[in-house]
Amino acid sequence: MTAKLRVGIVGCGAGRTHLVEGYVPNAELFEVVALCDLNEERLAAVGDEFGIAGRTTSFEALLAMPEIDVIDICTPPGLHLEQSLAALAAGKHVVCEKPLVGSLAEIDVIMAAEARSAGRLMPVFQYRYGNGVAKAKAVIDAGLAGKAYAGTVETFWRRGPDYYAVPWRGKWKTELGGVLMAHAIHPHDMMTYLMGPVDRVFGRVDTRVNDIEVEDCLSASLRMQNGALVSLTATLGSADQLTRIRLAFENLTLESDHAPYRPGEADWQIIAKTPEIGAQIDAVLADWEFVPSRHTTQLRLFHQAITTGAPLPVTTADARQALELVTAIYHSSETGADIALPLDAGHPKYSGWAPAA
Structure with a gap:
């Protein structure tokens, strides 16, 4: 038992x-x-x-x-x-x-x-868990994807005054950040789960949608440790809501389902470059067992x-990797600099990424 x-x-x-x-x-x-x-x-x-x-x-x-x-x-x-x-x-x-x-x-x-x-x-x-993202991860882990080329992550959500009426939201001290920290952190983690660690970061954040302390729009350009180039875009002012992850590899392209809060659940597009690669993908997924989504x-x-x-x-090491990316984007936006990862105790934002003001 x-x-x-x-x-x-x-x-x-x-x-x-x-x-x-x-x-x-x-x-x-x-x-x-x-x-x-x-x-x-x-x-x-x-x-x-x-x-x-x-x-x-x-x-x-x-x-x-x-x-x-x-x-x-x-x-x-x-x-x-x-x-x-x-x-x-x-x-x-x-x-x-x-x-x-x-x-x-x-x-x-x-x-x-x-x-x-x-x-x-x-x-x-x-967000790492669900039938669609699990199949994508299985294909990558089987070695079928080949060299990683490029990717995009779009977190286009909608949050307005009702959402920020909750007293602790929208404030550096209690929410610890905006769309980068509280929302897009999930799709960004999904991307690194599939593409591996980040090497360098250039980013910008801004507050354009709501009257809040923290940011609600962001754009960032990443170079991954494997050499791939990835762009991140997020806003809390989208008319519709979607999360879209699209990753291009040597042998195939992956695209997530677009459900904003369950992008890993439904099957992803797995687009093989050749019929031979398609057959190998089919073989990897032939005896697939359904993977329930999210917390389940x-x-x-x-x-x-x-x-x-x-x-x-x-693990806590995974959380640290996610917070390194957050820290690097905030620091890059503040300084206009390209930031190299990983970040250690000597980094100017090691003790916190909130603006000094």
């Missing part, structure tokens, strides 16, 4: 999504035993909806529950560092929503704390890693 991991969720907004997409579909692997939220009305509503008896408004009380194996952190970004460190210090495993923290310095503190702890921490990058698969793989000691599906 598979051992269940017992979970306490803090933050019932995004936490409800984790329940619907992650814990309920994997009920044989997890038992959510407690919820924590400062909003007692929301706490009661989510607890009643999912039949979860354990409820508290105190994060400290949640940490003190000996029956909990995993703390799932779904609070506003400005709280992630403190709560992740406390959960690791308590010996709990941690699942934490993006962005994990607000600087490279803070992620290095998290990584050091994880190394000392009996617990392991998995950042949430659920990421949390299933998390359970497997925790119970067997296997590598986590997403």
Whole structure:
């Protein structure tokens, strides 16, 4: 019989999504035993909806529950560092929503704390998972793509005054960034998941759509470590909403589904350059088993890693790579410079990417 991991969720907004997409579909692997939220009305509503008896408004009380194996952190970004460190210090495993923290310095503190702890921490990058992106990854991993040439990532979403009426959104201190940090970080992570690490970055960000502190438009040009050239474009002012990833390789071109929040779910276009390559792709995918999307698969793989000691599906090192790209784009936009990665403790934005003003 598979051992269940017992979970306490803090933050019932995004936490409800984790329940619907992650814990309920994997009920044989997890038992959510407690919820924590400062909003007692929301706490009661989510607890009643999912039949979860354990409820508290105190994060400290949640940490003190000996029956909990995993703390799932779904609070506003400005709280992630403190709560992740406390959960690791308590010996709990941690699942934490993006962005994990607000600087490279803070992620290095998290990584050091994880190394000392009996617990392991998995950042949430659920867009990596789904049947379409899994097929694309399988074809690449089979060596069929060949040399990487170029790619584009478009995150064309819409966010307006209603979205930013939530007090912590749109502010450097509490949301930690705008479209680059809070929205496009997911498609950008999908791109590096398929294309590998970034080598150099030139970027621009601007606030053109909303009356907020943080940016809501961006454009960036990347050179990948494999030599490919990739462009990133994002806005929160699009009339329609789509996420589109298109990657050109020597032997094939991949294009994602365009669903804004589930670009990995539906089948991707896999365009072979020759009939022979097409036949090899068909052979790789011949006995394909369906891969559920988003949290359903990421949390299933998390359970497997925790119970067997296997590598986590997403690691703090992956989160650091994502935050290096964020830091480099913000720094490039501020200075007009082309930025080389990786970034270490000597980088001017190591302790935070928010503008000095």
